Structures are given as structure tokens and as C-alpha cells.
Amino acid sequence: MYGKSSVHIQNVMNEFNSLAELRLVFWVCTASIILFRNTNLILLLLRCEHKTSKLTHNYTRANHNNIMDLYPSLENILFPSLVLMALICIRWVSYRSNTKKNFPPSPRRFPIIGNLHILGSSPHRSLDALSQKHGPLMLLHLGSVPTLVASSSEAAQEIMKTHDSLLATRPNSTILNILLYGCKDIAFSPKGEYWRQLKSIVASQLLSSAQVKSFHNVRAEEIACMIRILSERCDSSVDASALFDSLAENIMCRVAIGKTYDLKLTNIFKPYLTMFTRLSIGSYIPWLSWVDRVSGLLAKAEQVTKELDEFLEDVIDEHVNKRKEDDEGQDFIDILLNVQKDKTTGFTFERDTIKAVIMDIFGGGIDNTSTNLEWVLSELIRNPRVMKKLQNEITEIAQGRSMIVEEDLEKMPYLKAVVKENLRLHPPVPLLLPRVATQDVKLMGYDIELGTQVLVNVWKIGRDPRLWEEPNEFRPERFVVDSISYKGSHFEWLPFGAGRRVCPGILFSVIIIELAIANIVYKFNLALPNGVKDEDLDMSDMYGITVHRKFPLQVNATRRF
Numbered sequence: 001m002y003g004k005s006s007v008h009i010q011n012v013m014n015e016f017n018s019l020a021e022l023r024l025v026f027w028v029c030t031a032s033i034i035l036f037r038n039t040n041l042i043l044l045l046l047r048c049e050h051k052t053s054k055l056t057h058n059y060t061r062a063n064h065n066n067i068m069d070l071y072p073s074l075e076n077i078l079f080p081s082l083v084l085m086a087l088i089c090i091r092w093v094s095y096r097s098n099t100k101k102n103f104p105p106s107p108r109r110f111p112i113i114g115n116l117h118i119l120g121s122s123p124h125r126s127l128d129a130l131s132q133k134h135g136p137l138m139l140l141h142l143g144s145v146p147t148l149v150a151s152s153s154e155a156a157q158e159i160m161k162t163h164d165s166l167l168a169t170r171p172n173s174t175i176l177n178i179l180l181y182g183c184k185d186i187a188f189s190p191k192g193e194y195w196r197q198l199k200s201i202v203a204s205q206l207l208s209s210a211q212v213k214s215f216h217n218v219r220a221e222e223i224a225c226m227i228r229i230l231s232e233r234c235d236s237s238v239d240a241s242a243l244f245d246s247l248a249e250n251i252m253c254r255v256a257i258g259k260t261y262d263l264k265l266t267n268i269f270k271p272y273l274t275m276f277t278r279l280s281i282g283s284y285i286p287w288l289s290w291v292d293r294v295s296g297l298l299a300k301a302e303q304v305t306k307e308l309d310e311f312l313e314d315v316i317d318e319h320v321n322k323r324k325e326d327d328e329g330q331d332f333i334d335i336l337l338n339v340q341k342d343k344t345t346g347f348t349f350e351r352d353t354i355k356a357v358i359m360d361i362f363g364g365g366i367d368n369t370s371t372n373l374e375w376v377l378s379e380l381i382r383n384p385r386v387m388k389k390l391q392n393e394i395t396e397i398a399q400g401r402s403m404i405v406e407e408d409l410e411k412m413p414y415l416k417a418v419v420k421e422n423l424r425l426h427p428p429v430p431l432l433l434p435r436v437a438t439q440d441v442k443l444m445g446y447d448i449e450l451g452t453q454v455l456v457n458v459w460k461i462g463r464d465p466r467l468w469e470e471p472n473e474f475r476p477e478r479f480v481v482d483s484i485s486y487k488g489s490h491f492e493w494l495p496f497g498a499g500r501r502v503c504p505g506i507l508f509s510v511i512i513i514e515l516a517i518a519n520i521v522y523k524f525n526l527a528l529p530n531g532v533k534d535e536d537l538d539m540s541d542m543y544g545i546t547v548h549r550k551f552p553l554q555v556n557a558t559r560r561f
């Protein structure tokens, strides 16, 4: 975008060769920057000033002439002056109409950074605190990006149901384009036919209920392996967070790319994922986007994407060379290659799309699932009453068998309630993924302008005392009485989002979480190491690609029988 605009600016510059015209362009630009905050004009302005000084210098040196000769004649002034006046009029009219608009309440902002400083290291908490003062819909300015923050279930419903179609695209940025092949994935692809078709393929062919069921062996084997490791380390301290990381990664790898790659993938994927959490100045203050280049952020993004790209290229080549046409034992890459070959769908896509989808699936699947597991286990350890009740339910259904299997899960309403209650208190993506308004829209009586970014604080909504009795208590019983669906139809509980952009991986992840927790608490009693009391478990969280535990969860497991 900026490359194109500088070529355009160069062309404009060639048009102006007299000093008088240049001076006028300079002032028109200055006025326009002030009036319209069009940062591209700064480039034009700088070039203009540079060229002006050069012309002045050349002229005075060559002619030893009166500098006043350089100033414009009336006909030179007339046209630019008219343009300038027109600009002022337009800006005035737009200012008047804006003052008539009813924008949501906004905190005071600083020049250039706007309200960026407010976010801090825990944006979900900072925005919660701010909403106590400004209400459930507030308009922040993150740099120059107007950002609407919703903090109530009513506001969430307006955004993700009533006006979902107008608020379902994603923001775009240079760094996202680098990381995701120009946003050819699902999560950051703009709303449109490409995103719709791709999401529909992924939902129906990779993440459907039948497809999820077909991977039951992978889940059973990987969970048995985790239980084996815990058994071997009984009575000594185990890093449960690390155990859950490798469980989620192993399942995801086997399902998506056919086999596990142990540390090879971890070493490539972790630095790649970290790039999504790095602050890109250019995403908020476009005229400072050069800072991202100078600071090395974009170069780093290019490097980690290249490494992951090379890894995925090799994986896809392997799949192409020993192609599985039959349904048996197909992983996600096999399925995507078959869809790509099938011309009857009318939807064509390149290899980059396959790689971007796999990146989404790793990004969405691995961290979210393992983060969830560590929070469920933390809450169970801190709440012995809930742990006991859950162990009773599971033991009764297991009837002495050595492992819990997937068919058992349907008979365990309390387990399901435990998982949901945990997602209420610890949604791994507390602000969901940002959306953007594709046209002006009226929300709860407020005017929201085209291009406004939208965040929904589901972490805050899940702890809203108007909606939840004793909101900070871990009480799964509330989900046994009121069965709430995962699909985003209850706006007081939205860990997977809602509407068109709802997460397509719900079934896929919930079954892993339920099965892993059921087997762990069935087989083991768990306590904190070094005699730390259960209620003293540190529950601090840390914002990243997901909101995970600040300190890894260390446990002592002892066999129950």
C-alpha cells in the first residue's frame, strides 16, 4: 500500500516544478494533514519541502537574483487557494456532522498513541476496570484506530447477532500479511466469498462431528501415553502444564499432518506464534509503520514464517508423494489436497491456502486446548469439594475399567459442567479476535463508524455479577441446572465467540479436554508439591496468544487404586 502511494507521490512531484507551486502544495498538504489526518500526505509534504529547498538553492546560486522573484503570481495562487478553501469547508461540514453523532463514551487520549497505554500487560483486566467508569460500550483510540470495546452480554448480542453481518470482517496489517500468506487463513481472512468457502470446507470436512469422532484412536493413545508418564512419576513433582502442551501438540500433529515431530515442530512453531503477540506499531499508527521495519519486527516475522513455511512445504511434499485417496487414515493435509483436486466444488485454492489453514489449526488448537487443561486442573485442585464430586461421578460410570472412553463422557454431566465453568472463569481468548465494522452502524443508540475495530470482553462478561451469582467462585453446579450451548447462542458465556466468526474447533477441543481430565482425576489424586496448601495455589494469569497460567502448574499425583 505504501509502496504504491510513494510511486503516486513521485508522479505528483514531477508535475510541480516551479517553486511557487511547490510552496502552495506544501501548505495545502499541511492544512490537509491537520484537517483530515491523512498521514500519506506527510510523505508528499516532506518531498515537497525537500524539493523546494533544492530549487531555491539552485535558483539563487545560478541567478544571484532577488529571492522575491520566486514567490507566486496571482494565477498561481488562485487554484490552490480554492482547493484549500474547499478542503476547509468539507472538513467543517464533516466536523459539524460528527458533533451531531452520538459516539460511545471515550476516555481521554494522548496525541499519537491515543489510549494504547491503557491496555497494559492484562488488557482484559484493564478494559474491565475502564468499563466500570465508561459503561458497557466504550470507544477507545488505539493509536489512530478507533476501537469499540463491548463489556456486557447485551452489547455482545448486538455485535455478534443483531449486527453480525456488518461487524464480521477482521483488521488487516503488514505483520499479519507476512505471517499468514496475505491472510489466506480463516481466522484473519476478511469477510467475503473466499473466507466463507474456506471456513465451510474446514467445518464440514476437517472439524465435523463425524470427522472428529474418526480420530478417537489418536486421542485415546495420546491420553494413555500421558497417563503412563504421570504413573511413572507418581509421588514426585510433575510439570502438568508441559505435559498438557505436548498432549495437545501431539494430537494436533497426528490429526493435521499425520505424525508427531516432537521438538522439531515446537522449536519452529513457538517463535512463530510469539509474533502474534508482539506489538506492531504500524498496525495502530500507520505513519510510523517504518518503525516495525527498523526495529527488526517485520524481518523477524519474515524469518519465522519462512522456517515454518519450509517445514510445511516438506510435509505437504511427503503427502503428495504418498497420496491417500481412500478415507481411511487420512489427515487434514490429505483431505485438503483432495478438496484442492476436486474441481466440482468451484472453489480453487493454492498451496499457500493449505499451509495457512494448517497454521490456523495449530494456532487455534494447540495453545487453547493445553491452556484450558491447565486451568481446569488448577481449579479442581483449589476446590477439593468439586474434585471429590467429579471423581465420584467418573468412578461410578467407569465401573472398575482401567480407562475412561469417549462413550462414557455423555453420561457425565458434572464433568461437562466443570469444563464449562472453567471456560467462564478462564476463557483462553478473553477479548475474542478483533472484528471491524464494514459500514456505519448504530449500536445501543451509539454511532459506530465504518472501519471501527470491535473487541468483546468475554472475560468480563463471564464474571459479571448481574449475570452470575458469586461470579468469582468456581461452581460447576450452575451449568448442570442451566445447560448452555457452546455454539454462542447465550451471550453471557462466549468462550468460543459467536455469529459468523464463531470458532469451528469447539467439538475438536472439548472432547480432548473432557477425556483428558476424566482420565487424570479418575486415576490419580492430585496435590501441590512441597506441602503447599490447595487453596494457596497461585492463580495469576499471563496474556499471550492465550491467557495462560503465569507459573506452570506443578502437581504431585498419587494413584487412586
Ligand code: HEM
Pocket: 186, 187, 188, 199, 207, 360, 361, 364, 365, 366, 368, 369, 372, 427, 428, 429, 432, 433, 434, 495, 496, 497, 498, 500, 501, 502, 503, 504, 505, 506, 508, 509, 510
Ligand atoms: C479450547 C479451545 C478453543 C478456544 C477457547 C477457541 C476460541 C476461539 C475464539 C474465541 C475464536 C474467535 C471467535 C470470534 O472472533 O468471535 C476462535 C476462532 C477460530 N478458532 Fe478456535 N478455539 C479453540 C480451539 C480451536 C481448535 C481446536 C481449532 C481448530 C482445530 C480452532 C480454530 C479456529 C479458527 C479457524 C477460528 C477462526 C474462525 C473465523 O474467523 O471465522 N479453534 N477460536
